[in-house]
Amino acid sequence: MPAPFGTHNGGMSSTTPVPVRRDxxxxxxxxxxxxxxxxxxxxxxxxxxxxxxxxxxxxxxxxxxxxxxxxxxxxxxxxxxxxxxxxxxxxxxxxxxxxxxxxxxxxLRPYPAVEPALEAMRSDASVDVVESGTRIVMQPTGGASATGIFFQPGALVDPRAYAAVLRPLAESGYTVVIVKQPLGIAFFSLGEFDAVVSENSDVQEWVLAGHSLGGTVAAIQADGDATGVAAGLVFYASYPASDISATLDVPTLSISGTRDGLATPDKIDASRADLPAATQFVVVEGASHAQFGAYGPQPGDNEPEISDDDARAQISSSTLDFIEALAG
Structure with a gap:
């Protein structure tokens, strides 16, 4: 007798799905x-x-x-x-x-900014804060100096984290540009300085600065500046990747903390040989690596011995004194 329609080999339906084999x-x-x-x-x-x-x-x-x-x-x-x-x-x-x-x-997950950096991102009567996909610009509302500050954040740090420590510079009349680095790595924004210079023709000279890896890259950009607009270099808990003592001819400032677990005091001291002889060194007693921004604790860092407010005030004041001396 013929097999019923739709069956074969003992009556199994021809439409029965074959199980997917997995290993x-x-x-x-x-x-x-x-x-x-x-x-x-x-x-x-x-x-x-x-x-x-x-x-x-x-x-x-x-x-x-x-x-x-x-x-x-x-x-x-x-x-x-x-x-x-x-x-x-x-x-x-x-x-x-x-x-x-x-x-x-x-x-690659970034360290998000915390207060008081978030509050410092707000525009007011003295500073206009403009944020785009590639940078943060703090522009004095009462007329800006011909000197600007170009800042490279530390690796993986939310660029807003530096708003509080840099805002006093903008309040004193200096345009501040904070770079937003691709994937939070400063090496991926090596060409950003030239872009900022070309878009801000009213700024005649720039002080390049950066925190940690950002400072290392800022040094590369300052040392390789072909436009002649680099007027100064500021390291925040940072140092150059190579010897630039004979090639860099702009005033340089190094600000570091005694409780820094990453850019340790020994590393900062060793960097003296790689920097111009006239480099100024400011040491903030009790400051840690993460206190140069506002993004919470960082792995590998030490516990600070001073408050965030105290550390930030000293860092901002030392930076401002350096820039005002340059600007005349």
């Missing part, structure tokens, strides 16, 4: 995709202010990662496992690269 790599891929989504969520929950107010590059990476994780997880979960050594090697490589990407994305 250990499939489940690892799903786990990595979940970890990526978790990191995106964690970064947004803990660093939202720094993400929204920083350079858009990190926000774009987070969005791409979230979409990529959904696709990666779906492929790992739904795509049938195919035999073959090279296919297996390719899957292993994809999982390893995805896992590495997750770690890098987590490491």
């Amino acid at each position: 250990v790599l499939s489940w690892i891929g799903v786990g990595v995709a979940g970890a990526a989504l978790a990191v995106v969520a964690w970064a947004c929950l803990t660093g939202w202010g720094g993400i929204v107010h920083g350079h858009p590059a990190y926000a774009i990476l987070l969005s791409i990662t979230a979409l990529g994780a959904l696709g990666f997880g779906a492929i790992a979960l739904l795509r049938p496992v195919r035999a073959g050594l090279w296919r297996r090697i390719g899957r292993i490589a994809a999982v390893v690269l995805a896992l590495l990407w997750v770690f890098v994305l987590a490491w």
Whole structure:
């Protein structure tokens, strides 16, 4: 007797779906995709202010990662496992690269700014604060000096974190430009100084400054300035990457803290040989690395022995004295 329509081999329906075969790599891929989504969520929950107010590059990476994780997880979960050594090697490589990407994305999460930096971002009768996707500009409302300040933040630090320590400079009549670095890395904004100079023709000379890695990059920009507008260099808990003692010919100031766990007093002292002989050194007793901005504690740093207000006042005052001496 003929088999009933739609059946074969003992009556199993021809429309019965064949189960998707999965192996250990499939489940690892799903786990990595979940970890990526978790990191995106964690970064947004803990660093939202720094993400929204920083350079858009990190926000774009987070969005791409979230979409990529959904696709990666779906492929790992739904795509049938195919035999073959090279296919297996390719899957292993994809999982390893995805896992590495997750770690890098987590490491790139910015340190968000906290008070009093956030309050210092507000415009008032004396300072107009303008924020774009690539920089923060503090412009004196009562007429600006011909000297401006170009500032590079520390690595992974929300650029707003320096608003409180730099605002007194703007209140004293100096235009202050704080760079928003792609992914919070100063080396990715090496060309930003030239862009700022070309867009601010009313500023005739610039003091380049920076915190930590930002100071290192500011030194590279000052030392390599071909326009002749670099008039000074200020290090905040920082030092140059190489010897610029014979090539840099502008006044230089180094401000450091005795409780700095990253740019330690020993490292600052060692940097003297790499800086011009006339470099001024100001040491803030009891100040830590993170007190040069307002972004909370930083791994590897020491506990400060003075208040944030005291440290900030000394840093701002020393910077202003240096710039006023340059501006005449």
